Amino acid sequence: MSTRTPSTVRLLVTVQKTGLGAVSSHRSYSPLPIDPLARFRSIADATPTKPRVLITGSLGQLGRGLNTVYKYMYGDVVTMTDIVKVPTDAADVSSYQYLDVLSQGAMEEAVVNNRIDTLIHFSALLSAVGEQNVPLAIQVNCRGVENVLEVAKKHRLRVFIPSTIGAFGPSTPRDSTPDCTVQEPTTIYGVSKIYAERLGEYYHSKFGVDFRCLRFPGIISATKPGGGTTDYAIKIFYDALQYGKHVCYLRPDTKLPMMYDTDCMSSVVQFLTAPPNLLHRRTYNVTGFSFTPEEIATSIQKILPNFKIEYNICPIRQAIADSWPRSLDDSGAARDWGWKAEYGLEETVQVMLALIERDMAKLAPEEVTAQI
Numbered sequence: 001m002s003t004r005t006p007s008t009v010r011l012l013v014t015v016q017k018t019g020l021g022a023v024s025s026h027r028s029y030s031p032l033p034i035d036p037l038a039r040f041r042s043i044a045d046a047t048p049t050k051p052r053v054l055i056t057g058s059l060g061q062l063g064r065g066l067n068t069v070y071k072y073m074y075g076d077v078v079t080m081t082d083i084v085k086v087p088t089d090a091a092d093v094s095s096y097q098y099l100d101v102l103s104q105g106a107m108e109e110a111v112v113n114n115r116i117d118t119l120i121h122f123s124a125l126l127s128a129v130g131e132q133n134v135p136l137a138i139q140v141n142c143r144g145v146e147n148v149l150e151v152a153k154k155h156r157l158r159v160f161i162p163s164t165i166g167a168f169g170p171s172t173p174r175d176s177t178p179d180c181t182v183q184e185p186t187t188i189y190g191v192s193k194i195y196a197e198r199l200g201e202y203y204h205s206k207f208g209v210d211f212r213c214l215r216f217p218g219i220i221s222a223t224k225p226g227g228g229t230t231d232y233a234i235k236i237f238y239d240a241l242q243y244g245k246h247v248c249y250l251r252p253d254t255k256l257p258m259m260y261d262t263d264c265m266s267s268v269v270q271f272l273t274a275p276p277n278l279l280h281r282r283t284y285n286v287t288g289f290s291f292t293p294e295e296i297a298t299s300i301q302k303i304l305p306n307f308k309i310e311y312n313i314c315p316i317r318q319a320i321a322d323s324w325p326r327s328l329d330d331s332g333a334a335r336d337w338g339w340k341a342e343y344g345l346e347e348t349v350q351v352m353l354a355l356i357e358r359d360m361a362k363l364a365p366e367e368v369t370a371q372i
């Protein structure tokens with residue numbers, strides 16, 4: 001089993017075949033009142049013209065899930081790219097090629113050869129790893145975006161570049177942070193993401209590039225996270241099932257906005273198919289729900305009553321989290337193109353535990369540890 005098997009895919013397949021109540025052989029989970037495929041089906045039905053999509057950084061936390069969503073919606077329309085080898089057992093990766101986003105020429109070649117019309121740019125260094133290697137974060141996060149926008153301009157591409165709650169800072173209003181507000185981030189990740197937001201908006205107004213950007217909160221999926229500040233909200237599930245205990249690097253009262261994987265994927269495909277005349281801006285907030293480590297631990301304890309959480313604060317990640325919004329206002333996305341998250345905390349906890357428990361049953365203990 002791969003370390004990056006996309007949870008969206010597994011959930012889609014699992015629910016399709018069995019219903020969530022039957023996912024685990026060990027525990028019974030109540031069926032969720034959500035059809036995870038419905039939104040993808042209706043978007044595909046409403047937009048029958050198949051896009052031709054290239055995803056950079058597609059072997060990271062978010063890329064493979066999005067590839068599988070596109071495959072479900074339209075068949076093989078995605079060219080997946082990254083700079084790392086595809087895991088040997090990654091059956092979902094059907095069309096893959098090496099692409100370093102620092103090479104504009106190679107990016108252009110991939111776009112031309114694959115007749116791409118939509119470029120989804122996922123390559124990045126996230127908040128915690130970015131602080132450990134600032135020059136590389138500037139290279140990948142800034143030069144990469146410049147190359148993406150130049151190629152998009154030249155070949156008239158629709159381009160999606162995600163931003164993040166990390167694009168806000170301590171001077172931003174921290175509750176219900178709106179789309180348009182003070183942005184003075186204190187990480188290189190945040191600084192580079194503002195650069196991406198502003199450069200994208202500039203290429204849109206100056207050159208007519210169809211630039212689209214969503215500010216994501218922390219994304220929760222049963223896949224390996226890439227080195228961010230919100231990663232604990234994934235590891236906690238693996239630890240809960242494997243050890244019955246999680247040692248959290250954030251304080252118990254650190255509230256951050258988050259979103260479940262399937263909602264994240266849905267926000268991307270829905271936003272990318274929204275008619276341009278509906279968009280009143282090019283960069284929108286989207287979010288799911290907010291919680292603290294203490295609150296997610298309580299939700300996990302409803303299913304695993306013996307689960308315990310302890311704290312060993314990492315000053316660097318705590319400082320980053322303390323500079324970010326506690327909740328996001330995504331009413332602009334709701335109003336303009338109909339965005340709505342479906343998963344709350346309780347649904348997310350249920351799905352994550354069910355998926356990970358099912359996978360763990362198939363794994364040797366050392367493989368479980370290697371997943372996180």
Ligand SMILES: NC(=O)c1ccc[n+]([C@@H]2O[C@H](COP(=O)([O-])OP(=O)(O)OC[C@H]3O[C@@H](n4cnc5c(N)ncnc54)[C@H](O)[C@@H]3O)[C@@H](O)[C@H]2O)c1
Nearest residue numbers: 057059060061062100101122123124162164216218219226
């Ligand atoms: N995961 C989240 O919680 C989250 C939240 C907000 C925003 N985002 C944004 O979504 C995007 C995807 O995030 P993710 O979690 O999948 O990140 P990730 O760290 O898991 O994956 C990033 C990928 O980029 C690749 N990469 C690094 N350098 C590269 C280069 N020079 N050329 C090509 N590829 C390169 C890596 O190999 C990796 O597979 C990022 O832009 C990130 O900022 C993610």
Ligand SMILES: C[C@@H](O)[C@H](N)C(=O)O
Nearest residue numbers: 126127164228229230
């Ligand atoms: C929030 C998001 O950008 C990422 N998960 C990080 O923590 O860096």
